Amino acid sequence: MDAENEQQNGTPAGTDAAAPRSAVSRRAVIGWAGAGVALGAAAVGSVAAATRQDDPAPAPAAASGAEVPFYGDHQAGIATPVQDRLHFAAFDVSEKATRESLVKMLKEWTKAAAAMTGGREVGTGAATGLPEAPPDDTGEALGLPASRLTITIGFGPSLFEKSGPDGQPVDRFGLKAKRPEALIDLPAFPGDKLDPLRSGGDLCIQACADDPQVAVHAIRNLARIGMGTVSIRWSQLGFGKTSSTTPDAQTPRNLMGFKDGTHNIAGTDTAKLSDHVWAASGDGPDWMTGGSYLVARRIRMHIETWDRTSLKEQEDVFGRTKGEGAPFGKVKEHDDPDLKAMPADSHVALAHPDANNGLMILRRGFSFTDGTDGLGRLDAGLFFLAYQRDTRKAFVPLQQRLAGSDKLNEYIQHVGSAHFACPAGVRKPGEWWGQALFG
Amino acid sequence: MSARRRSTAAALLTLAVAIATLAGCADKKDDKAGSADAVTVNATDSACEVSKTSVPAGHVMLDISNKGSKTTEVYVYGDGDKIITERENIGPGTKATIDAEIKAGSYEIACKPGMVGDGIRQKITVTGEGGASAAADPRLAGAVDAYRKYAQEQADTTIPAVEAFAAAIKAGDVEKAKSLYAASRTGWERTEPVAESFGDVDPKTDTREDKVEAGKEWTGWHKLEKSLWADAKIGDDEKKLADQLVNDLKDWQKKIPSAEITATSMANGAKELLDEVATNKITGEEDRYSHTDLADFQANVEGAQKAYELLKPVAAEKDPELSKTLDSEFAAIQALLAKYKQADGTFTSYDKVAQAERKTFSDAVNSLGEPLSKLAAAVVAK
Secondary structure, three states, X not given: OOOOOOOOOOOOOOOOOOOOOOOOEHHHHHHHOOOHHHHOOOOOOOOOHHHHOOOOOOOOHHHHOOOOOXXXXXXXXXXXXXXXXXXXXXXXXXXXXXXXXXXXXXXXXXXXXXXXXXXXXXXXXXXXXXXXXXXXXXXXXXXXXXXXXXXXXXXXHHHHOEEOOOOOEEXXXXXXXXXXXOOOOOOOOOOOOOOHHHOOOOEEEEEEEOOHHHHHHHHHHHHHHXXXXXXXXXXXXXXXXXXXXXXXXXXXXXXXXXXOOOOOOOOOOHHHHHHHHOOOEOOEOHHHOOOEEEXXXXXXXXXXXXXXXXXXXHHHHHOEOOOOOOEOOOOOOOOXXXXXXXXXXXXXXXXXXXXXXXXXXXEOOEEXXXXXXXXXXXXXXXXXXXXXXXXXXXXXXXXXXXXXXXXXXXXXXXXXXXXXXXXXXXXXXXXXXXXXXXX | OOOOOOOXXXXXXXXXXXXXXXXXXXXOOOOOOOOOOOEEEEEOOOOEEEOOOEEEOEEEEEEEEEOOOOOEEEEEEOHHHOEEEEEEEEOOOOEEEEEEEEOOEEEEEEEOXXXXXXXXXXXXXXXXXXXXXXXXXXXXXXXXXXXXXXXXXHHHHHHHHHHHHHHHHHOOOHHXXXXXXXXXXHHHHHOHHHHHOOOOHHHXXXXXXXXXXXXXXXXXXXXXXXXXXXXXXXXXXHHHHHHHHHHHHHHHHHHHHHOOOOHHHHHHHHHHHHHHHHHHHOOOOOOOOOOOHHHHHHHHHHHHHHHHHHHHHHHHHHOHHHHHHHHHHHHHHHHHHHOOEOOOOOEOOHHHOOHHHHHHHHHHHHHHHHHHOOHHHHHHOO
8 A cells, every 4th residue: 555645633642641550652661762752752732743753744654653642522543544454343242241340441441542542552561560460461562653543432223222132122231312313223235245243233443553463452452451341243454445535645446456535535624524424513412422423334345256357347337447547538536527427327426426415424444355265265355434424314325325226236245234323532531432421 | 181381380479560550550459649658759840859769679659740841751760771660741730650569679760851861860779578578478378278178179089080980981881981071070170270280191181182292192081082972982992091091190189289389370270271261162172072061161160260269368358359350250150151051960062052152151251361360460469
């Protein structure tokens, strides 16, 4: 993947002196203490991360090892410039967990997430604790920079109401009244072949970073902290972002070889984010104001049949040229598409905002290749992640339309599906994930 | 099982430095912050005042106040500027505490106004013996004695059970031998970490086929298990192996008085019993022919629980939160196992336990194993 020339917005995540932890910087541990920049900890409330670099020209983000601020009005990992790697995990809350134990875990998760996104070790660290005790931090990220790690949490429909043994919904944690109407159980779409073991989940964590080891480290440590309260239901590794939220950078390509996300919502377009991505006051319950609804779909691509498809057919499927990504009848990737110049059943003709009353979703998907399927074929495709203000008005009508007539359906199959409500950001140390929901 | 590293290292009672955070220590009631025992550090933009320059080894608390205008950091450095513990980002006008386990020696406390440079340094001496209460709690010695007694009882009751199993094999009675197989393993499975500490008994008695070293003969329970379930036949070899199993286990019985058992090895042994369950029983690898994995699973849990119960008086005092968690997790896993126990005392055949149920078992093992891994430090540290 090409590194994006992306300047970080916002402030470097500083640790807060009030946070009750001995936050050890991973890089300090290996003896780089004193190299102020390497510590990556600027004073709380300072601005402009670029000031940390002597050279005002922004460094390639992937190489910079920069920190993305953890605290803010919105959760990082949504409008944040898309990183190169993903580790996504859906969790189920254990049968014996209580509201209290869940809250306790969410508080611990928040602390750990703040530390890890700041490039610091979890708890008492990875190699400095008591010799008789297992280290708090699993250690594989020691010495690695923050790598633009973002950790984003979401709550699934089953956290609010879960079907009990008798088929009746059970309100396990007293949250039923707080379930947003927009957090629907997704309807079945034509062509779905969903594996229940790759679908759903009471909670999710999306960890994105430029270094896969940093992303995996994040999921692994949260899973460990959660043991006894939650367990991983399914997880997905992703690479090679398939959609960028940075329109000025080169548009990445999906595994079909086509540019993906040409007309995505830019992470800096506050107007579009407000219109299409962030839940506004009055949209639903207050605890979701400033949050966003995430739809995750594991989309398997029939890579082998696609690869033996003629170039013309491939381009007809998308309605764009393969090399440049130009819409049919135009020259350049970013030229305004003329949907009438494309086959009516092409992916772009059906999915484009112009064909959907201006409907837009923020796509943040990643490619995946999970080995092979035992039949000599790659188990590969797109792990589609889309954020929106109201799933009922965005992903659902869009997917209904696509599932019905998208020419692409011949080459793909939706095999996993989940829906989560991602609350607003944690604004300052001491606050925790889900505080507005449980508080 | 087998071919694993030997478990019982002598208890290390000298502690390396540990940075204790609230996550680790909030539940301990020995918080010295703000008390006379703590070292007060007053940091300003140009000074680093330390209330005392000599403290006893062990648990050291630093009460830090940043009275300057710049954000500061406080470090404790050992020899060669090795970072012993640190606290970054202490804002102007804010307080922070550092809570660390420090061994005797010479150190420097450094305040770094503006979070740059080598800092303003103060020498500090940490006096005394080691870093922990080297004088071990006498209750721990009692726990070790009681556990040795338990291990001996398990071996003593295993011998007649394994003799009955061997007798059925020598009588050529496949069905009877099958019915006695799981019960002959209970005492062993309860105290497996102790057995493994002898090194040579375990490979002879409890090795699975895939773990047999090249050139070594496969002997023990699992070879007989394969003969009984997979081959459904008893030949002369099996009869010889049955005798050998009895002899090898008598050897184990005799060795127990000489086993090196410490509070640490007990606690670690409890955790290892859960590791056994996680790696071998959950997957159904242990008893792949007989599918009696749940009987072994139950015995592993019972043995772990015994070790914990003996250490509990100390654990409950030093880390009441951990102790409470362990009580509830042991109860939960026992309740889960009870669901699979039949009227005749045997367990559901593990090949009849669906993947989703196995995940429930796996989650329960993780839920217990994770806090259990903290037991050793809770009872022997500090």
